[in-house]
Amino acid sequence: MAPNSPFINFPNSTVHSSQVPITPLESWLPMASRAAPPPLPRRPPPRVLLLRHPHHFSLLDRPLPDGFRFLKPWESPLPLDGFLSSAEARSAEAILTSARAPVTADLLRRLPEVRLVISTSAGHNHIDLAECRRRGIAVAGAGDTKSEEVADLAVGLLIDVLRKVSASDRYVRRGLWSSEGEFALGSKLGGKRVGIVGLGRIGLEVAKRLEAFGCAISYNSRKKKPHISYPFYSNVHELATNCDVLVICCGLNEQTHHMINREVLLALGKEGVIVNIGRGPIINEKEMVQLLVQGELGGAGLDVFEKEPYVPEELLGLDNVVLSPHAAVLTPETVSNLCDLIIGNLEAFFSNKPLLSPVLDE
The missing domain is CATH 3.40.50.720 (NAD(P)-binding Rossmann-like Domain)
Incomplete structure (x- = not known):
């Protein structure tokens, strides 16, 4: 047999071929005994x-x-x-x-x-x-x-402002009920004309909840929604003119920055209420504060502010304003x-x- 030959010679054998190939030893071994291929390099965690x-x-x-x-x-x-x-x-x-x-x-x-x-x-x-x-x-x-939780808080803020829930709570805690008598009257939610600014996922959830209270819903958005029956106003000033309440649900961008200004708030009227669960800078906060202090705006429910976590000091003493620390989504x-x-x-x-x-x- 030649050196390193894969064949064995049988010179005196009855085997017709003078050479028989040798099967490599490892091919006879069970699969588990064979050498495993080298592992692929592991990618570091992202x-x-x-x-x-x-x-x-x-x-x-x-x-x-x-x-x-x-x-x-x-x-x-x-x-x-x-x-x-x-x-x-x-x-x-x-x-x-x-x-x-x-x-x-x-x-x-x-x-x-x-x-x-x-x-x-x-x-x-x-x-x-x-x-x-x-x-x-x-x-x-x-x-x-987050849509449902944010909508819940929007409705909660509105009810709080209209029915003076937080203000009456403070009234009782300060012991004023016994000394000052009955608390000031609140206002009914049912029948209110509510304008929603931004009828996206959150806006639709707000509308669904307020409709159940008997509110009349209208809205302003970038464009009219094809399958929505609520009245549409392309101009937010016109929407405010025809509403008792504005609920801000839109996102913040160049077009919506300070979109809710003095003129819009005056159009809402002295009994009007604004609720903001969108972004603080959508409202011109300085002008809103002035109108609230002067009695030119009925009330506000605010979960967001222009320069968070700063809140204008004037708002802290107003009973017709309800404040929340940007917590609309914070449920377990x-x-x-x-x-x-x-x-x-x-x-x-x-x-x-x-x-x-x-x-x-x-």
Whole structure:
């Protein structure tokens, strides 16, 4: 047999062929005994930059999900600007943010690896969507997780203002009932003409609730809704002229900034009430405060403010104003659903699956 030959010679054998091929030994071994192929290199976990502390998770004492590396600027000795210039931040592939942490074009330019932005807010005015489109960055929002809770608070604020619930509560607690007598009369909700500014998901939920109270609904939006029977006003001033109540449900952008100004509020009238669960700067806050103090506007229920968390001092002493600390969505159910949605969007994106609540595709 020649050296290294795969054959064996049988010179005196009755085997007709003088050579028989040798079967390699390893082919006779059971599959489990064979050498395993080298493992594929594991991809490092995706890096997610947290622009603010993820309070939705901490409210529920819920840990951040496994499978991701979360970059937390507040744990760095560097100031935020310095951290954002670091190699660690520049490696981020996703951003988790909220309304108080804007995602600007400048920020995105500093983070070249970012391919996904997730916002926990209902609105998106804090994200430069045009820059995200230009860069091919996917954006996910809160979807429908908050609509019902925000609508509940809008109606609650309106009832509180009209029926003076918070004001009468203070009246009783101060011991004034026994010394001052009966409290001032409130106003009935049923029959009120309510104008909704922004008839999107939240606006429709508000309309559904107020219709059940017997209110007459009309609305202003970017365009008339084809399958909605409520009266439509293309001009918010005209809407206010024909309403007792305005409920602000629209998002903030260049067109809606200070859209509710002195003229609109005067059109609402001295008995008129405004409720804002949209964004603070949609109302010209200075002009609204002046009209409330002067008695030219009946009342206000406010969950959002122009320069949060600052609230104009004049509002604090007005019994016809009800204030809420931008808390329309803060129920355990909503916070839990939002945490699930954040995790679901992260897992979907980094598994090359469709986002659960895309913004740019809406």
